[in-house]
Each structure stands twice: as C-alpha cells, then as structure tokens.
Amino acid sequence: MLKVAKISVSCIALVLCVYSLFNQNEILLLIVQLFVAALLTVVGVEAILSNQKLSGYLLFGSAAFLLVVNGLKIMI
DSSP states (O other): OHHHHHHHHHHHHHHHHHHHHHHTOHHHHHHHHHHHHHHHHHHHHHHHHTTOHHHHHHHHHHHHHHHHHHHHHHHO
16 A cells, blocks of 8 residues: 555656646645655655664654745745
C-alpha cells in the first residue's frame, strides 16, 4: 500500500512540476511542494514501520519544515 502511494504521489508531483515550469505558475509550484511534503511523510511512515526511526523522524521533520516555510510564505 505504501509503495503504491509513493509511486502515485511521485508521478503526480513530477507532472505538476514540469507543467508549472512551463507555465511559470506559482500556485502549481505550491501544490508540487505540498505533494513532496506528502511523499516525505509517506516515506517517513515506511521508515518508522521498518524500525529505522531516525531516518523516519528526519523525513517527518523535512516535511514539517517544508510546510512551515510555505505557510510563512503565504502569510507574508
């Protein structure tokens, strides 16, 4: 189940990234960053379930950092 989620989120993020680069659309770039945060979260869950707690927590931290930076960018 997690493998399917990783592949689908990766494909969606890649398509949106290429599309946002061609159109120079900032909203699409924000959506891509949210998909990357979701992908980091899924990979973090998978790492924690396979008893790699440090890498799982680092991935969760990276996803949280990405979401906080985007939240601050929107507020400013």
